[in-house]
Amino acid sequence: MLRLSSLYRFPMKSATGESLRRAKLDALGLEGDRRWMLVDAENGRFLTQRAFSRMSQLSARWNESGGLTLSTEGMPTLQVPLPEPDANLRGAFVWGASMFVPDAGDEAADWLSSFIGKACRLVHVPEHRARDIPGSLLPEEKVGFADGFPLLLIGQASLEDLGQRVGRPLEMLRFRPNLVVEGSEAYAEDGWKRIRIGGIEFSVAKGCSRCILTTIDPATGERSADREPLTTLKTYREREGEVYFGQNLINRGTGVLEVGMEVEVLE
Incomplete structure (x- = not known):
């Protein structure tokens, strides 16, 4: 069974995140996020x-x-x-x-x-x-200060696979997701189009392109001398000049999410 294993909120864009057990969803994603x-x-x-x-x-x-x-x-x-x-x-x-x-x-x-x-x-x-989601034709699709979409999801298995390729464990906070899902195969989220968590449906909009920010240690603020994990990601996750890791989501309703909830892949 797939389940929601972690929830993160980033109240200020590019400042530290906070781990949550429970969070509300509003029209712009997690309440208080970015x-x-x-x-x-x-x-x-x-x-x-x-x-x-x-x-x-x-x-x-x-x-x-x-x-x-x-x-x-x-x-x-x-x-x-x-x-x-x-x-x-x-x-x-x-x-x-x-x-x-x-x-x-x-x-x-x-x-x-x-x-x-x-x-x-x-x-x-x-x-x-709030501003329009880039490329959206629906006036109700809005985003706050996130780069492009209200939410970011990463599979726990994807992070573990990347850590094995790099040769050391990696912190999930390097990638600043809102939702972490466990129980799937590595990169299974690449193929999802619609999911449901706790009765709330989400559209999977597009892959998340990554940048130099992933090379900053969230605990110390220091950049990795070897430019990892971006260097390794480029060897197998690059498409048309962009490096992808994680999926951007749009929530199709409001409500409450809690760690441990079942995640259903609808499409």
Whole structure:
């Protein structure tokens, strides 16, 4: 039997993730997932571990009010309240998409600018300001600050197979999935089109293309000198210049997910 073995939420894009036993699904994926983001203070372009690996050491925890708790070694903890959804709007750019989203204020910006060593702003995306999923023709298909889709799924067996090929165990958090499924063969998720978990259906949209971020150790923030696991992935998971690992999902309903739930492959 296939089952949901892990749930992860990443409240701020490119900051640390949190392991959950239970999570709600809303119109943008897991409630509180990738609803906050750092942007360049000058041009609004999003900032990630790709350029600022130090962000891997930034704890950003979502709370029930929708606000954020920021903490890291050597700095005081900061509580960031949820900003008003239609006030203090700032232009933000995620890949090719532009958005106008509320700014979280000067205190958060100063704290985070000091942390990463660059002038930045913290922004939040309320549901009604989410952007269209790339390539979608359905107006109800929206995404927050995730790269392209609301959810990412990886099979546990796929990670274990990759670790064997690399020659050392790999942390699942390198790949930043929301859902981990166990009980399937390695890369079985590549062939799924529709699945159901806990009565909620999901469409499997496309494979997830991977980048240099996977070479950053989530525990230390250091890049792998041998560029693993990206180097190994390129030897057998590359198509048309992109390296794929994991599958992007769109949830077709809302509700609650819990670790241990059965995963049904519908198509």
